[in-house]
Amino acid sequence: MNYDYMSKEKLIEILIQKDDMLRKLWGENKKLNYLASIDVMTGVLNRKSGLELLEREVKLININDKNMVVCFVDVDRLKIINDAFGHEEGDKLLINVTSILKNNIRKTDFVIRMGGDEFLVVFPETTMKEANRVWYRILKRIEEINKNNEKYKLSISYGFYEYDNEIENKLTVSDLIRIADAEMYKFKRKKEDLWHKCRKNK
Template sequence: MKYENTDKETLIKILIQKDNILKKLYLEKEKLSYYANTDVMTGVLNRRAGLEVLSDEFYSSKSNGKNIVVCFVDVDRLKIVNDTFGHEEGDNLLINVTNILKESIRKTDFIIRMGGDEFLIVFPKTTMKEVNNIWHKICKKVDGFNENNTTYNLSLSYGFYEYKQEIKKKMSINDLIKEADAEMYKNKLKKDEF
């Protein structure tokens, strides 16, 4: 009888150890997945992972008939901030930009760091009217940042593209991004004219 209790206790200990090992492995897998899909500095999706999610949303939009809006965002004068105040301050600027964007978008929206000073915000199942309200919030937060920052002014160039179901032409993800990028470039040129 005593022998049976010892066997049960040993078995329980082994099962608890196995459970603890599985929990640790799961947490490590989650951590690896996070680092594989996330831009470490800004905490938003990296380009590879973000484009995969965008692809899923884009094809979902095509099949369910819902609009999708993408916004290409460029942080103006990041190079000047890096050259004048150092790369650490440039990194802080990018972090502040992503925080402003993350605080302003909806839970269903997501941000992709395309590289350097360029981001793509994806607004699934929405219209430009709704996105304009969100962008207004972003502009207010940028203004607030600039009021509290005496070192330099934060400025964003941006361009939107709305994929509507009525658009019957074939579009790819790259076409979607190129359209938003072209709109951003027009916006940037207008700023440079002043």
């Protein structure tokens, strides 16, 4: 009788331990999945997981008849900063840029590190007018940081594209990125031309 009682007690103990182990494994698995989706240095979505999420968002806006805005971002003159101050400073610059982006976008928006000094900011179910309001906060924050930065000026080039579901529902994610990237390069070239012109006039 006592043996049977102890067996039940032992069984309950084993079941509790198993339950605890399963919870721990689930938590570790969740953590591993999170780490696998994040760019280690900047803490934003890495390219693979970010583009998968963007694919899902495109499908959703096609179903919900909503617009979306994507913004391709390039950190200006990162190579010059790496050469002048070292790669550690260049890494800090990338971390600062992503921190500014993350802290000033809305909860529904997300940032993807495309590679190197290039990022994509996605504004789901958003018009260009709404995205501009968010972007103003980002530019304002950059302006504030540059007032106290004696080493160099933090600068980004960016290009927006608004995906209008009613007229462009056949565009792919690659199309969206390509168009936003092209807009970014137009802006970057204008900035570089102005920069070189200013240097010549000094």
